[in-house]
Amino acid sequence: MTVNFGTAASEFGTLVERVPRGALDGPGLGEWSLRELIGHTSRAISTVSDYLSAPEPATSTVHSASEYLEVVLRQQGDDEAIALRGRAAAQQLGDDPATAISELFGDAVRALALADPARLVAVGSDGRVAMPLREYLRTRVFELTVHGVDIADAAGLDWTPPSAHLIDALHLAATNATARDVGVEALRMLTGRRPDAGLDGVLAAGR
Structure with missing residues (x-):
C-alpha cells in the first residue's frame, strides 16, 4: 500500500472542521494548546508549497522518509524551535483554522501539480537537508x-x-524505534509482552 499526501491533507482538513471552537484553546499536546497543535500540524501542508518554491538542490543528503525521521529529526531537532514554529503557525491560521488549512491545501496541490514527481526538495530554513x-x-x-490522532x-x-x-506510520515509527535501540521493547509492547503498558497486544492470543 502507498500513502497519498492529498488524501492525508484532505482528511486532516475535515478533522479540523469537526474540532469545536471552544476546545481550541484547551490542552493539545505537551505544552501546546489544541490550537497550537493544529498550527504545528498544518506545517505538514504549508511546507510542501514553501519548499517547492525554492530551487531544486543538486544532490540528496537524505534518501528516505525513515532516514529523515531516524537521523535528521533525532540529531538536529530543536524542541524549543519546533514549539515556537507551532505557535507562530497557529497565529497565522487565525480564528478560522479550517478555512486557513483549506487554503494551504490548495496552495500545496497547485505546487505539486507543477512539480516533477522525481525532483528533490531542500528541507528546512538552511537548506542543508535535501x-x-x-x-x-x-x-x-x-x-x-x-x-491527527493527537x-x-x-x-x-x-x-x-x-x-x-496508519500502516506506513507504524512502519516508520518501528524503524525509528529500532534506530534508537528500543525496537525489541517496542515489539514487546505491540505484541502484548508488556501488559503493564496497557496493551494486550495484537498477538496476545499466540503467547
Whole structure:
C-alpha cells in the first residue's frame, strides 16, 4: 500500500472542521494548546508549497522518509524551535483554522501539480537537508497521521486515518524505534509482552 499526501491533507482538513471552537484553546499536546497543535500540524501542508518554491538542490543528503525521521529529526531537532514554529503557525491560521488549512491545501496541490514527481526538495530554513519529493511527502503524511490522532484525542473526536497511512506510520515509527535501540521493547509492547503498558497486544492470543 502507498500513502497519498492529498488524501492525508484532505482528511486532516475535515478533522479540523469537526474540532469545536471552544476546545481550541484547551490542552493539545505537551505544552501546546489544541490550537497550537493544529498550527504545528498544518506545517505538514504549508511546507510542501514553501519548499517547492525554492530551487531544486543538486544532490540528496537524505534518501528516505525513515532516514529523515531516524537521523535528521533525532540529531538536529530543536524542541524549543519546533514549539515556537507551532505557535507562530497557529497565529497565522487565525480564528478560522479550517478555512486557513483549506487554503494551504490548495496552495500545496497547485505546487505539486507543477512539480516533477522525481525532483528533490531542500528541507528546512538552511537548506542543508535535501531529499526526494516523494519521500518528503511520506514524512508529511506521517505528521498528518500521528498528529491527527493527537488532535482527535485532545478534542474528544472519533477519527481513524486511512489504513495505508496508519500502516506506513507504524512502519516508520518501528524503524525509528529500532534506530534508537528500543525496537525489541517496542515489539514487546505491540505484541502484548508488556501488559503493564496497557496493551494486550495484537498477538496476545499466540503467547
